[in-house]
Amino acid sequence: MNKDMADVLIHTSKGTPMGDLMRRYWVPVLCSNEIAQPDGPQVRVTILGEKLLAFRDTEGRVGVIDEFCSHRGVSLYFGRNEENGIRCAYHGLKFDRNGKCVEVPSSPQSCERMHIKSYPTVERGGVVWAYMGPADKQPAPPDLEWCGLPESHVFVTRRLQECNYLQAMEGGIDTAHVSYVHRYEVDTDPMHQGCKALDYIKADGNVVFNIEKMPFGLTLFGRRKGEPDSYYWRITQWLFPWFTLIPPFGHHSLAGHVWVPVDDHNCWAWSINFHPDKPLSEEEVAAMKAGKGIHVEYEPGDSMRPMANKDNDYLMDRVAQKEKRAYSGVFGFSAQDYSLQESMGAIQNHEAEQLLPTDKAIVMARRMLHEAAVGLTQGVEPPALDAAAQRVRSAGVLLPHAQDPLAWAQDKLTDCANHPVYSL
Numbered sequence: 001m002n003k004d005m006a007d008v009l010i011h012t013s014k015g016t017p018m019g020d021l022m023r024r025y026w027v028p029v030l031c032s033n034e035i036a037q038p039d040g041p042q043v044r045v046t047i048l049g050e051k052l053l054a055f056r057d058t059e060g061r062v063g064v065i066d067e068f069c070s071h072r073g074v075s076l077y078f079g080r081n082e083e084n085g086i087r088c089a090y091h092g093l094k095f096d097r098n099g100k101c102v103e104v105p106s107s108p109q110s111c112e113r114m115h116i117k118s119y120p121t122v123e124r125g126g127v128v129w130a131y132m133g134p135a136d137k138q139p140a141p142p143d144l145e146w147c148g149l150p151e152s153h154v155f156v157t158r159r160l161q162e163c164n165y166l167q168a169m170e171g172g173i174d175t176a177h178v179s180y181v182h183r184y185e186v187d188t189d190p191m192h193q194g195c196k197a198l199d200y201i202k203a204d205g206n207v208v209f210n211i212e213k214m215p216f217g218l219t220l221f222g223r224r225k226g227e228p229d230s231y232y233w234r235i236t237q238w239l240f241p242w243f244t245l246i247p248p249f250g251h252h253s254l255a256g257h258v259w260v261p262v263d264d265h266n267c268w269a270w271s272i273n274f275h276p277d278k279p280l281s282e283e284e285v286a287a288m289k290a291g292k293g294i295h296v297e298y299e300p301g302d303s304m305r306p307m308a309n310k311d312n313d314y315l316m317d318r319v320a321q322k323e324k325r326a327y328s329g330v331f332g333f334s335a336q337d338y339s340l341q342e343s344m345g346a347i348q349n350h351e352a353e354q355l356l357p358t359d360k361a362i363v364m365a366r367r368m369l370h371e372a373a374v375g376l377t378q379g380v381e382p383p384a385l386d387a388a389a390q391r392v393r394s395a396g397v398l399l400p401h402a403q404d405p406l407a408w409a410q411d412k413l414t415d416c417a418n419h420p421v422y423s424l
């Protein structure tokens, strides 16, 4: 990728083309359960280069506001969450969830000019979302399938990933890597093991990919040998600007990710598992809480940094690598991915990369993001803001040789709530 294109895609702070594009969509900020209690502890979170503070006020409403006090810049993380607002610990200025200054004890007449930044929020799918774009452009709330399900059906975590969002998200789009770095994990992981999909995946490593442009982003079709009269298709989607879905494994839950810039050198990797039609079982929830599947174990504290991180070489085990228990020696799906993505450097040198035919989906996604970001600077409205377009689902399915998978997906995987899950 040339430098001009990479510069557009990588930088996401306010006023950059990509930063402004991303601000036109609802942004996942933190899990609802991180601020479960009214008047409980507020949480610092950086999104798109902006340092923000999230809290739940006395009446249970969520606020996402500037982290810093308008008086002399103290972090409100050290303030008091009380009586429907955050009070700065230094001189007692108080701000409500809309960033409005409601009290200046030493100078009540100054309230009017002390307001701080705030963003509108919604809670969907166990996630607090903020809208950080122009007020008159606020779209309908996110409506991916997992956003509309009851709490019992969805499990969501976020973790810090120490690299640019683009190279992280491209791992979510790049289905070709699954046969390598995750090769041994699928057999033992409780969220993947024991299903027919694994037989087809292992029996045919020569996947034929077909990528289709859609109103919401891309649909990726991966074809393997199936039964004598059929192909086994793994079908998955990338949705503007940062959602990826994962093709399902047997009876296990459906899954997806969101890749949100913290700043240009870090991102929030969100991992979601869900059943459209039933609650997650106790065993599933226990496994995910223990960091299985696409989730992780964390370092102590509230950094959201995984236990396996670059400071300890991701707990790589050379013996396990040699014995073919872990392809790269790193355990855990997410750690296998982020270890390699972080190893590229915080911002991959895209000018030096030499792409291969299997990178076609990545190239298409880059072009679409670039076109949308540059388009917005010229007044072209961003794509996929219509919530209805987001109701798509991934699948793993046997289709007769003659069946056109695109037509099948258009019929069975859009408006997905009205269809069964297709998974083997």
Ligand code: FES
Binding pocket: 069, 070, 071, 072, 073, 074, 088, 089, 090, 091, 092, 093
């Ligand atoms: S710095 Fe916050 S009240 Fe003075």
Ligand SMILES: [Fe+2]
Binding pocket: 171, 177, 178, 182, 333, 337
């Ligand atoms: Fe992966």
